[in-house]
Amino acid sequence: MTEDGRAPVEDADVCVVGAGPAGALTAYTLASRGYRVVVLEAGERFDRGDDERRMEESLRPAHDAGELWNMETGDGRDAYTSSGERYYPLNAARVKGVGGSTLHWQGMVMRLHEKDFEMETRHGVGRDWPISYDDLQPYYVCAEKEMGVAGGDDNPYAPPRSQPFPLPAFEPSYSDSLFSDACDEVGLEMHSVPNARNPEPYDGRGVCVGYGTCQPVCPSGAKYTADVHVAKAEDEGARVIDRAQVERLETDGEGDAVESAVYTTPSGTYRQDADAFVVACGGVETPRLLLLSRSRDHPDGLANSSGAVGRYFTEHLFVGAGGTVDQPTRQNHIGFITSESHALYDGEDPTPLGTKLEFLNYAGPSPAIEAMNADEWGDALLEDLRGSYGNHVSMGGLVEQVPTEKNWVTLDKTTTDNLGNPVPDVRWSVADREAEAIRAANTVQNDVLGAMDADVGWTVGPEDTGPAYHHMCTTRMGHHDDESVVDHRTKAHDLENLYISSSSVFVTAGAMNPTLSIAALALKTADHIDDDI
Amino acid sequence: MELTRRDALVALGVAGTATGGAYAVSRLEDDDTAEAVVERLSHVAEAVYPSEVDVTHDFLETYVVGRVEERDGYLEGVTDALDSLDSYTRNLRHEGFGDAPPDARDSLLRYMGVDEAEPAPDGTEAERVRYYVVNELQYALYTTPVGGKLVGIENPVGYPGGLNSYRREP
Structure with missing residues (x-):
């Protein structure tokens, strides 16, 4: 073993690349079944005892968001380019480290609806999944239990459930009660939100205490983060090596199987051999690693005989509107939402694209942040704060994007990272049909705000929509190896x-x-690996 | 409205914890530099806090003790920033910031450009005064219920005020 403990594990059964939620849960499941598992994580293992400091720095204007979870290493580790029609702010959208992007996530955990697996058959949109909602439902049950999801049974649009949520839903906010009257008026049904945070103690983690900084950091630990399952995996015997950047996967002499992951740490470059490999690096670094792993046997990149690796980069589009009303709305007490609406989700007018609406509990300025950014202080500042806080309302939401070849992740061979490897180039755009769905969502949001007699101050529509930082579809599943990267069991074709x-x-x-x-x-992947090896 | 030692512990994020208990018994008798910081911060607080806030020595002492124990470089940073403020004041008025009349301190901070300075721990003198002095004080006030209630929010961001306030009617 090397001095810093980052040498390979001998006789590993499974090598998992990435310690975000996907890698953590896969590793934990397999380790708990007795497999010798090693996890290679490019980022560091953060000291969560520093979360109070992180919270403060997230509120104080001197500190960039990228500093918080060290996504500005300064050495080019996370360099990228964005050459599509719309700029894609990749490093704001992810965290590299033990826990991955759940370290800074909001913690909303909804199941996909049944239609999402059948968009081609039902609506001629995209491709059908090779699995159905029914196939995934047992795993949703387990995932909710593992993460500790707080939710209610009041969503009439939700897909069928075989088990109740493991935790009760958070009670609706006072702000929700104002929206409720307005939604009644426009005929839009509200309901609770599944949250990956604790309304009561769960799995050794404490209850939410209302810091209000869920995104980017929850100092109480009530919000689920994937380092929970990394720790559980380690308890089951898995070995986790941080600051281990996997540069490529190498295949055996026949080119039929992956033999080793070549990774570089501060102490040197190593090869990790294993019987099975799991790439769990998210929607950008996963295709990048496969493309970086091209070889004589796989000249277009590993697992890329279909040409689909990196293609179909898909996001969720933010849609929102907000303003002020003539009464107190009590915003910014908490940093998460307690009500949403799936009422538009399964509709077809004007498009069949899914739309989810949210009722925000953090509309308008937060006095502490405003005070530290103000040009005033003393009584003048207090007067300004009293004038700006207290009567804002906002709605947010997500609109579905349709996978298209036009949006993709590829290698920018003109730019290299700290190890000399080409960086990812994210090409992203918004299609006309998606803009139409955004406009439709804006209309509903403005109807609700209108019913509240709100003075609408801002709308995020098709022109200024942005990504929700959800990277999807770049190594898609499918039945056929000529159009998809992995099969219904998530094994590469x-x-x-x-x-x-x-x-x-x-x-x-x-x-x-x-x-x-x-x-x-x-x-599900862990189950299949368990079956296969 | 009075800011007490308890409020300082809240601002430090340690109220009710074992560490908070340690801060609660900490004193600065053996640390002239830190005691001087408390005194000098109180002069700035008189300028940048609303007139209805009464800043107690206990509040500032506890906050400074907490910061010194928690953050490497804090004592040096705040001392340097306060020295800069004093030096700037002496050039203008031949007296230190704390010796200037209370009603002149607001103007002195503005002359120095602290009101419009971007806070930066490694920035210009005005930027460091903004970061280590003014924004420290604003953070200590407005992330506590005392500061929040001045504005109408009893559980301001950064304060672990529980799960009742967000549901409460005005």
């Missing part, structure tokens, strides 16, 4: 022992935050 555990295997995106589906697929 082209290789005997390569699995992908990631939102990159989604076939279509729906409009639900993806992490619960990532977790469910990770548990």
Whole structure:
């Protein structure tokens, strides 16, 4: 073993690349079944005892968001380019480290709806998944239990459930009660939100205490983060090596199976051999690693005989509107939402694309942040704060994107990272049909705000929509090896022992935050690996 | 409205914890530099806090003790920033910031450009005063219920105020 403990594990059964939610759950499941598992993580293992400091720095204007979880290493580790029609802010959208992007996520955990698996058959949109909602439902149950999902049975639009949520839903906010009257008036049904945070103690983690900084950091630990399952995997005997950048996967002499992961750490470059490999690096680094792993046997990149690796990069589009009303709305007490609406999700007018609406509890300025950015202080500042806080309302939402070849992740061979490897180039755009769905969502949002007699101050529509930081579909699942990268068991068509555990295997995106589906697929992947090896 | 030692512990994020208990018994008798920081911060607080806030020595002492124990470089940073503020004041008025009349301190900070300075721990003198002095004080006030209630929010961001306030009617 090397001085810093980052040498390979001997006789590993499974090598997992990436310690985000997908890698963590896959590793934990397999380790708990007795397999010798090693996890290679490019980022560091953060000291969660520093979360109070992170919270403060997230509120104080001197500190960039990228500093918080060290996504500005300064050495080019996370360099990327964005050459599509719309700029894609990749490093704001991810965290590299033990826990992955759940370290800074919001923690919303909805299941996809049944239609999401059948968009081609039902609506001629995209491709059908090779699995159905029914196939994934048992894994959703397990994923909710593992993550500790707080939810209610009051959503009439939700897909069928075989088990109740493991935790009760958070009670609706006072702000929700104002929206409720308005939604009644416009005929829009509200309901609770599945949250991956604790309304009561669960799995050794404490209850939410209302810091209000869920995104980017929850100092109480009430919000689920995937380092929970990394620790559980280690308890089951898995070995986790941080600051281990996997540069490529190498195949055996026949090119039929992955033999080793070549990774570089601060102490040197190593080869990790294993019987099976799981790439769990998210929707951008997963295709990048496969493309970086091209060889004589796989000249277009590993697992890429279909040409689909990196193609169909798909996001969720933010849609929102907000303003002020003539009464107190009590915003910014908490940093998460307690009510949403799936009422538009399964409709077809004007498009069949999914739309999810949210009622925000953090509309308008937060006095502490405003005070530290103000040009005033003393009584003048207090007067300004009293004038600006207290009567804002906002709605947010997500609109589904349709996978298209036009949006893709490829290698930018003109730019290299700290190890000399080409960086990912993210090409992203918004299609006309998606703009139409955004406009339709804006109309409903403005109807609700109108019913509240709100003075609408801003709308995020098709022109200024942005990504929700959900990277999907870049190594999609499918029955056929000429149009998809992995099969219905998330094993690469082209290789005997390569699995992908990631939102990159989604076939279509729906409009639900993806992490619960990532977790469910990770548990499913682990089952298949267990069967295979 | 009075800011007490308890409020300082809240601002430090340690109220009710074992560490908070340690801060609660900490004193600065043996640390002249830190005690001087408390005194000098109180002069700035008189300028940048609303007139209805009464800043107690206990509040500032506890906050400074917590910061010194928690953050490497804090004592040096705040001392340097306060020295810069004093030096700037002496050039203008031949007296230190704390010796200037209370009603002149607001103007002195503005002359120095602290009001419009971007806070930066490694920035210009005005930027460091903004970061280590003014924004430290604003953070200590407005992330606590005392500061929040001045504005109408009893559980401001950064304060672990529980799961009742967000549901409460105005």
